[in-house]
Amino acid sequence: MFLPLLRPYIKSSHKLSIKRGDFIYHEGESPESLFLIESGLVGLFHNSETGKETFLRVFGKDDIFGHRSYFAQTNYHASTVALEKTELIVISKDQCNEICQSDTELLKTMLMTLSKDLGEAELRLAGLQDKTAPQRIAESLIYFKLKYPDHTWTRKEIAEFSGSTFESVTRVMTKLSDRGLIAKEGRDYSINDHQKLLEFDHHQG
Amino acid sequence: MFLPLLRPYIKSSHKLSIKRGDFIYHEGESPESLFLIESGLVGLFHNSETGKETFLRVFGKDDIFGHRSYFAQTNYHASTVALEKTELIVISKDQCNEICQSDTELLKTMLMTLSKDLGEAELRLAGLQDKTAPQRIAESLIYFKLKYPDHTWTRKEIAEFSGSTFESVTRVMTKLSDRGLIAKEGRDYSINDHQKLLEFDHHQG
């Protein structure tokens, strides 16, 4: 959603072509640029000392990323990895500074995006306390499939996004498939019954 | 931190005086104003259908709140409650619109605040996966006492912030007190050993 707004500013833009599994930046590094997705899919992950990985956000076509650290003026709090073949436009910090000086509309759009993301993060935080693992997994299945229907999500990705383990995701998906709420298609899946999926495990599934 | 920036805009400001336990707004309502704290303390809480409460953010003197929903242009995703006697300045949506039109510096400050809050929320999200309850409780004890040393936090508040239960908070605090890392003072507590508190339960406490 940002590409159209930013397009006029991008003159001599630096482009980047990467494949699944490639890192764009690592947690702890200092942000030197923003990234815009021309095509592909990128995930933001946090890795703990104990080796546990958490899937924080997904970025798709026309999304910007790296902006949170830029505005917070802190180092990256998480790492970004390509989830599939991806084409990026790299915008330098200097270019950003110029743009932010002049374009109030862009600043407001950024404010809206960050505000929505903060709301989502906090609702996920609350969800980890008051929803069961199967509920959160069912919600993640819907979220991923609605927002990025063409990507085949691994059980591991779904687990790290929903706050669970890939074994639990497998078990829940088997159950959901048995009940006809989803259909497994190789490693991929499709959603049959949206509504029942949201009500799943609403105490006792 | 916002009051100084906003002070010049506040002419005929509406003021609000409330006591502990009073709600300022409820989850689901449409945001009609922003709030600025002249004195006191306010908590942002999310309540689930099952009755579980999650403590999302704290706001103190000079902090603004209600801004996330204003910028996201969505209804409130959580409720705000006074944690002690509090004096508020109420800023109408119209006033906000005017201010945002003209003041780029203020927009940038807002962007920084939201970016930092998003980072914190996501690190807490990750922490719920990869840290033990005692670790999270110890961190919350530090966070609360450093940021708001004069407030006496209840076990329930600490629990809802750290993602635990008040019984677990009690047990952990007893253990920490026995080891001399904190000192219980009536219902309040003080911190004796910061460093060891952070290392607590770093696998096996």
Added chain:
DNA sequence: CGTTAGTTTGAGGCAGATCAACTTTGGTGG
């Protein structure tokens, strides 16, 4: 086809939530 990353299924264990009964604190109003 061979290889490897991804998936499935089962068995077992444990951190921490829940339930319950009791004690302490500190505010308030007589």
Added chain:
DNA sequence: CCACCAAAGTTGATCTGCCTCAAACTAACG
């Protein structure tokens, strides 16, 4: 100022969701 009592905190016993570990299977890509 003290007595009272509701709110807050403590402590113990129990219970369970789901994580962990393990082992065998299968899809998909070169």
